[in-house]
Amino acid sequence: MTQTEPTTAPTWQKTACILCECNCGIEVQVEDRRLLRIRGDKSHPSSEGYTCEKPLRLDRYQNGTERLTSPLRRRADGSYEGIDWDTAIAEIADRLRQVRDEHGGDKIFFYGGGGQGNHLGAGYGQSLQAAVGAKYRSNALAQEKTGEMFVDGRLYGGHTKGDFEHAEVVVFVGKNPWQSHSFPRARPVLKEMAADPGRCMVVIDPRRSETAAMADIHLQVKPGTDAWCLAALGAVLVQEDLVDHAFIAEHTTGAEPVLAAYADVDVVDYAARCGVPEDLIRTTARRIAAAKSACTYEDLGIQQAPHSTLSSYLNKMLWILTGNFAKKGGMFLHSMFAAIAGSGGGGGARRTPVTGARIISGLVPCNSIAEEINTTHPDRFRAMCIDSVNPAHSLADSASFRTAMRSLDLTVVVDIAMTETAREADYVLPASSQFEKWECTFFNVDFPANVFHLRAPLMEPLEGTLPEPEIYARLVRELGVVDDATLTPLRTAAEQGLAEFAEAFFGAVTAEPQLMGVAAHVLYETLGPTLGTARGTAAIWGLAQLCAMNQPAAVARAGFTGAGFEPGNRLFEKVLEGEGVVFTRDDYEHAWDYVRRPDRRFTLEVPELIERMRALADEPSAWTTEDFPFVLSAGERRAFTANTIIRDPSWRRRDAQGALRINPDDAASYGVATGDSLRVVTERGSAEATVEVTDTLQPGHVSLPNGMGVEHADGTPGVAPNELTSLHHRDWLAGTPWHKYVPARLERV
Numbered sequence: 001m002t003q004t005e006p007t008t009a010p011t012w013q014k015t016a017c018i019l020c021e022c023n024c025g026i027e028v029q030v031e032d033r034r035l036l037r038i039r040g041d042k043s044h045p046s047s048e049g050y051t052c053e054k055p056l057r058l059d060r061y062q063n064g065t066e067r068l069t070s071p072l073r074r075r076a077d078g079s080y081e082g083i084d085w086d087t088a089i090a091e092i093a094d095r096l097r098q099v100r101d102e103h104g105g106d107k108i109f110f111y112g113g114g115g116q117g118n119h120l121g122a123g124y125g126q127s128l129q130a131a132v133g134a135k136y137r138s139n140a141l142a143q144e145k146t147g148e149m150f151v152d153g154r155l156y157g158g159h160t161k162g163d164f165e166h167a168e169v170v171v172f173v174g175k176n177p178w179q180s181h182s183f184p185r186a187r188p189v190l191k192e193m194a195a196d197p198g199r200c201m202v203v204i205d206p207r208r209s210e211t212a213a214m215a216d217i218h219l220q221v222k223p224g225t226d227a228w229c230l231a232a233l234g235a236v237l238v239q240e241d242l243v244d245h246a247f248i249a250e251h252t253t254g255a256e257p258v259l260a261a262y263a264d265v266d267v268v269d270y271a272a273r274c275g276v277p278e279d280l281i282r283t284t285a286r287r288i289a290a291a292k293s294a295c296t297y298e299d300l301g302i303q304q305a306p307h308s309t310l311s312s313y314l315n316k317m318l319w320i321l322t323g324n325f326a327k328k329g330g331m332f333l334h335s336m337f338a339a340i341a342g343s344g345g346g347g348g349a350r351r352t353p354v355t356g357a358r359i360i361s362g363l364v365p366c367n368s369i370a371e372e373i374n375t376t377h378p379d380r381f382r383a384m385c386i387d388s389v390n391p392a393h394s395l396a397d398s399a400s401f402r403t404a405m406r407s408l409d410l411t412v413v414v415d416i417a418m419t420e421t422a423r424e425a426d427y428v429l430p431a432s433s434q435f436e437k438w439e440c441t442f443f444n445v446d447f448p449a450n451v452f453h454l455r456a457p458l459m460e461p462l463e464g465t466l467p468e469p470e471i472y473a474r475l476v477r478e479l480g481v482v483d484d485a486t487l488t489p490l491r492t493a494a495e496q497g498l499a500e501f502a503e504a505f506f507g508a509v510t511a512e513p514q515l516m517g518v519a520a521h522v523l524y525e526t527l528g529p530t531l532g533t534a535r536g537t538a539a540i541w542g543l544a545q546l547c548a549m550n551q552p553a554a555v556a557r558a559g560f561t562g563a564g565f566e567p568g569n570r571l572f573e574k575v576l577e578g579e580g581v582v583f584t585r586d587d588y589e590h591a592w593d594y595v596r597r598p599d600r601r602f603t604l605e606v607p608e609l610i611e612r613m614r615a616l617a618d619e620p621s622a623w624t625t626e627d628f629p630f631v632l633s634a635g636e637r638r639a640f641t642a643n644t645i646i647r648d649p650s651w652r653r654r655d656a657q658g659a660l661r662i663n664p665d666d667a668a669s670y671g672v673a674t675g676d677s678l679r680v681v682t683e684r685g686s687a688e689a690t691v692e693v694t695d696t697l698q699p700g701h702v703s704l705p706n707g708m709g710v711e712h713a714d715g716t717p718g719v720a721p722n723e724l725t726s727l728h729h730r731d732w733l734a735g736t737p738w739h740k741y742v743p744a745r746l747e748r749v
């Protein structure tokens with residue numbers, strides 16, 4: 001304690017930052033429902049006290065936004081009236097029932113389930129989906145990661161990550177971890193790497209991002225040409241015989257057609273296409289091949305750009321062809337506390353009912369959602385439930401999404417604030433904030449020690465709000481899908497203890513397998529009451545059991561041992577303490593245990609991707625036109641950008657207007673300087689933006705940040721990027737949007 005602090009200073013409570021998927025552990029002092037002081041939690045097993053600048057003013061999330069405190073019902077004139085919870089639950093359940101009975105439960109579409117830090121409610125939302133017979137759902141991963149998920153599914157059936165802390169060579173592909181993090185202690189790790197002459201950081205990015213500026217090698221591709229650059233890197237490995245043949249022979253199948261495709265790549269031509277000197281591409285490939293260890297990280301820079309899925313495939317080939325898996329400094333597959341969106345990966349055989357878009361990892365492509373609704377097709381969606389996300393702002397072509405919402409028979413939004421999406425809904429249900437209830441994230445992707453953090457509430461729910469588990473429990477109860485004959489014996493068993501409950505619960509779902517669909521609800525209604533104020537964590541018990549059953553050896557190495565249901569029960573009791581918990585512990589070679597193939601080999605041949613890789617030779621590598629000669633990156637991650645859960649503009653310490661970044665040559669040609677304005681025009685819309693002149697962008701490339709243009713009582717600074725984006729600009733396979741490649745023109749204001 002410092003001398004200036006009063007002796008009555010509130011105690012430090014442990015929780016986590018909710019502004020990116022790292023969910024760094026933090027400690028918070030709370031006073032009068034305000035997050036007074038915030039610091040990194042040194043005892044957190046993955047972040048170890050690290051935070052970036054973003055969480056220090058998290059009170060702008062808790063209190064900076066006008067909170068909803070009553071369920072709202074839309075009137076015919078578009079205004080809203082407050083209604084009580086009982087009325088809201090009864091009316092929504094009744095209207096869901098009507099849609100189900102008239103059109104079928106599969107016409108009720110579910111979107112969301114939380115952002116970076118709030119996934120617990122989604123489990124209970126799945127019970128509502130099962131209760132109404134829904135079959136289609138999606139979330140933001142379907143505009144970011146489904147291309148990579150498709151590739152992961154085809155290659156090995158799981159999610160990979162790199163050992164950045166120990167790798168000799170790290171390749172960041174369309175990734176700027178200085179700002180977007182994504183792995184623990186990103187900035188110290190980057191600094192260590194940059195300072196070590198024996199290591200090499202490679203960045204593939206059209207911008208000279210903060211990370212690119214630190215890199216040993218920056219492959220500054222022309223926007224949208226990552227696939228040509230990645231194909232050329234792989235081609236050098238193959239054509240100069242730098243491939244780890246022993247690894248390929250021992251651990252893969254189907255390598256021949258892949259190697260043959262690389263052998264045919266014209267490296268000189270591809271280097272010219274992507275705008276990177278050929279010798280730099282060759283130097284980079286040789287450096288990767290010569291390293292004792294190498295790993296890569298791909299992110300939205302390629303995943304929201306042309307050829308997203310193909311680029312993922314070509315990226316992964318860099319570390320596979322060089323044998324960088326399951327060793328220190330290499331890549332690994334990891335354990336999971338709970339599967340996110342079928343993150344075993346793959347799929348793509350199932351299609352959406354109207355447009356026939358591929359459903360990957362169980363998710364409808366985000367760019368297809370409005371198209372599945374704005375139609376007279378008889379199989380169109382008729383109702384939509386949206387949980388704790390803001391798709392009318394975050395998905396491409398916001399205007400189309402608004403039209404879709406207003407054309408549905410029923411739309412329900414659960415959120416803490418009146419978001420852009422809530423403003424289009426028939427009903428808005430006010431949720432408690434992430435610091436007012438038990439919460440967690442399922443972005444648990446670390447190795448060799450993987451961490452899960454169940455966060456205890458810092459304060460009581462704001463009056464009038466409910467945690468999502470209670471909201472969904474009330475809706476499922478109202479729909480009457482689980483009767484007391486099922487619940488009563490489980491309640492009795494729960495009162496006897498976790499061991500007795502485990503026997504009873506798994507006995508019940510074995511006898512009635514359909515109960516698994518509403519498992520979270522059943523747990524909430526039976527185990528939940530024994531947990532007191534932690535009732536919302538009941539579903540975590542089920543996940544802890546599945547985690548222990550699916551990864552028994554790794555869970556045992558983390559200290560959760562015993563017979564039968566004991567490891568799962570012990571794990572549950574440990575996470576209930578509300579701190580970060582190492583739930584699996586592995587050694588590097590255990591990464592092979594997570595390869596979901598009977599022969600534990602990677603399946604390298606993916607015919608449709610090899611075919612498309614070969615087609616790169618003759619395809620255009622630019623999609624700008626005479627009318628729209630610039631490439632706009634719509635949604636750049638910067639120091640003070642977050643997703644739209646931060647609505648208070650005073651949160652931003654810099655770049656308050658969310659400037660349009662532009663190269664000095666382009667600025668000169670328009671006669672503008674930093675602080676002036678330009679109009680950005682795309683085929684879908686236009687917006688005026690404040691200019692920031694910077695040579696970090698190439699001529700012909702401009703960028704706008706994410707998270708801007710949200711409505712707040714103190715103003716709506718910046719441009720909402722998706723007023724400018726189009727649905728048809730999307731990946732040919734996964735349907736992921738080209739947010740990083742929006743053809744645009746600039747006009748003087």
Ligand code: SF4
Binds near residue numbers: 019
């Ligand atoms: S790295 Fe992410 S989770 Fe960690 S403090 Fe920064 S924004 Fe929060």
